[in-house]
Amino acid sequence: MEEYDVAIIGYGPTGATLAHLLADTGLKVLVLDRESKHYHLPRAIHFDAEVMRTFQWIGIADEIEPRTATHPGMRFVDAEGKLLLDWPRPQGEGPQAWRANFRFHQPDLEDVLRKRMKLRHQVTTRTRCEAFHVDDLGNKVELRFEDMSAGVVERVRAKFVVGCDGARSLVRRFIESEMEDYGFQERWLVIDVILNQNKPELGEHTIQYCVPGRPATYVRTPGLRRRWEITVLPEENSDEMIKHEQVWNLLSDWLKPEEAELERTAVYVFHSLLAKDWRKGRLIIAGDACHQTPPFMGQGMCAGIRDVANLYWKLALICKDIVASEEADTLLNSYETERKSNAREYIHTAVRLGGLINTAGTEEALRAALPSRDGSARMESIAPPLGPGLGIGKNSGLLFGQPRMSDGTRMDDVFCHQWVVVCDKILADDLELPAGVGLVTSENSNAAEHLAKMATRATILRPDRYTIGTAETTQELKELIASILPYSKFNKQKEKA
Numbered sequence: 213m214e215e216y217d218v219a220i221i222g223y224g225p226t227g228a229t230l231a232h233l234l235a236d237t238g239l240k241v242l243v244l245d246r247e248s249k250h251y252h253l254p255r256a257i258h259f260d261a262e263v264m265r266t267f268q269w270i271g272i273a274d275e276i277e278p279r280t281a282t283h284p285g286m287r288f289v290d291a292e293g294k295l296l297l298d299w300p301r302p303q304g305e306g307p308q309a310w311r312a313n314f315r316f317h318q319p320d321l322e323d324v325l326r327k328r329m330k331l332r333h334q335v336t337t338r339t340r341c342e343a344f345h346v347d348d349l350g351n352k353v354e355l356r357f358e359d360m361s362a363g364v365v366e367r368v369r370a371k372f373v374v375g376c377d378g379a380r381s382l383v384r385r386f387i388e389s390e391m392e393d394y395g396f397q398e399r400w401l402v403i404d405v406i407l408n409q410n411k412p413e414l415g416e417h418t419i420q421y422c423v424p425g426r427p428a429t430y431v432r433t434p435g436l437r438r439r440w441e442i443t444v445l446p447e448e449n450s451d452e453m454i455k456h457e458q459v460w461n462l463l464s465d466w467l468k469p470e471e472a473e474l475e476r477t478a479v480y481v482f483h484s485l486l487a488k489d490w491r492k493g494r495l496i497i498a499g500d501a502c503h504q505t506p507p508f509m510g511q512g513m514c515a516g517i518r519d520v521a522n523l524y525w526k527l528a529l530i531c532k533d534i535v536a537s538e539e540a541d542t543l544l545n546s547y548e549t550e551r552k553s554n555a556r557e558y559i560h561t562a563v564r565l566g567g568l569i570n571t572a573g574t575e576e577a578l579r580a581a582l583p584s585r586d587g588s589a590r591m592e593s594i595a596p597p598l599g600p601g602l603g604i605g606k607n608s609g610l611l612f613g614q615p616r617m618s619d620g621t622r623m624d625d626v627f628c629h630q631w632v633v634v635c636d637k638i639l640a641d642d643l644e645l646p647a648g649v650g651l652v653t654s655e656n657s658n659a660a661e662h663l664a665k666m667a668t669r670a671t672i673l674r675p676d677r678y679t680i681g682t683a684e685t686t687q688e689l690k691e692l693i694a695s696i697l698p699y700s701k702f703n704k705q706k707e708k709a
């Protein structure tokens with residue numbers, strides 16, 4: 213029976229990104245998907261700089277970036293078109309060494325993820341293969357799947373099985389996890405169009421039309437693609453709503469049928485769900501299998517990419533026997549405890565936003581919910597910390613920026629998949645670092661700017677670029693370094709493509 217380090221069920225963006233990350237660490241990986249191709253219609257249309265940074269680690273950022281569009285921001289307007297809230301997004305390079313937000317076409321991303329996977333000799337991808345049974349044997353997992361192209365049932369073994377198998381996850385069922393439900397459940401009609409030619413008056417901003425009874429969202433996506441998301445009222449029939457005549461009726465304020473082609477119309481039920489358990493023994497879940505959010509923040513897929521950025525190096529440390537078994541359990545437990553509260557915060561914020569869009573008297577509601585000093589409403593992007601896990605003391609579990617080295621290189625291109633000590637020059641003197649741990653200082657980079665944002669002199673970054681803690685003195689930094697010793701041997705083993 214073929215044996216793997218990790219078997220991934222689901223070749224969506226979460227599973228594909230995890231496979232790339234694990235392959236970078238030298239693990240032998242199997243990816244299964246029941247479909248023959250990736251989903252060809254648009255779903256996610258936004259991701260953020262943290263996600264782009266993960267794409268940078270797996271070497272696809274440069275190919276993805278030209279296929280994205282900029283995101284100037286989101287505006288909330290009322291039924292008369294009056295501006296209620298302006299939420300501009302920063303332009304230019306931000307703290308992650310990428311611009312803050314990217315609009316994209318999900319099939320473009322999945323194309324690149326799959327195309328690049330072909331260069332990974334350690335990853336076996338099997339499409340038209342449906343997993344139907346997993347059996348945790350204690351020291352490994354036996355996985356059964358049907359190769360639907362041949363009608364043959366096969367068995368493989370892996371040290372871990374990760375279910376990146378979407379909202380109706382099979383692995384979640386084997387884990388027997390219940391879902392926490394934050395109460396948002398609404399039907400929205402999603403309309404994707406391709407314009408025949410550019411129509412600049414539609415604008416570059418995302419617009420939230422806060423029209424009580426029929427809230428809607430407009431998003432400018434790359435090229436000539438445009439997206440509308442429109443509430444479906446309780447008495448309306450989903451099948452009727454997607455009929456083209458009805459769709460053009462709903463779009464009549466913006467577009468005429470001769471101006472664009474409908475690429476896709478579908479009614480989705482947006483949920484706000486979080487799995488209670490993300491792991492049982494050697495079975496783990498990630499992505500939509502763990503959490504589902506209304507798309508108002510554009511963060512569903514982003515959360516899945518964050519999951520696997522948190523998970524991959526922990527799995528690599530365990531599969532390569534770098535950590536002892538007690539530490540292995542601590543590491544794996546930290547995946548759920550760290551990620552869950554971060555994912556929950558995004559879901560809560562999206563639910564809150566959804567509620568505000570749908571409130572009669574939105575202007576007052578926005579001001580009350582998102583107050584600013586001048587009395588108007590103000591909205592900012594969030595970056596919730598990780599929940600309790602491996603971090604130590606204050607300033608732990610925070611996403612750190614990506615310094616530029618003195619020669620302009622991004623830090624992660626130099627120290628990819630490594631632990632990194634970032635500190636001011638004085639603390640770096642006489643510092644003894646464990647083998648494989650990178651050192652970025654105020655002398656060899658612009659680290660000082662990043663440390664100043666955290667009001668600290670030193671920090672240690674995990675491979676996923678969250679802080680393990682901070683230090684103000686040489687002694688504190690030495691103690692922080694001692695705390696990472698069990699894990700610091702995690703290192704880059706880039707597969708030669």
Ligand SMILES: Cc1cc2nc3c(=O)[nH]c(=O)nc-3n(C[C@H](O)[C@H](O)[C@H](O)COP(=O)(O)OP(=O)(O)OC[C@H]3O[C@@H](n4cnc5c(N)ncnc54)[C@H](O)[C@@H]3O)c2cc1C
Pocket residue numbers: 221222223224225226227244245246247255256257258259318341342343344376377378379381382402480498499500501507509510511512513514515516
């Ligand atoms: C209208 C809409 C708008 C959205 N907008 C955004 C946005 O702007 N930004 C954002 O970040 N997110 C957004 N999302 C969410 C985003 O699309 C999803 O979060 C993302 O696709 C989830 O990726 P995944 O890999 O976890 O799961 P999926 O993409 O669902 O992939 C799961 C895969 O598992 C396979 N599978 C399932 N069961 C089995 C099995 N038993 N055996 C083998 N294979 C199996 C499936 O075939 C599928 O390929 C949006 C979603 C929608 C619907």
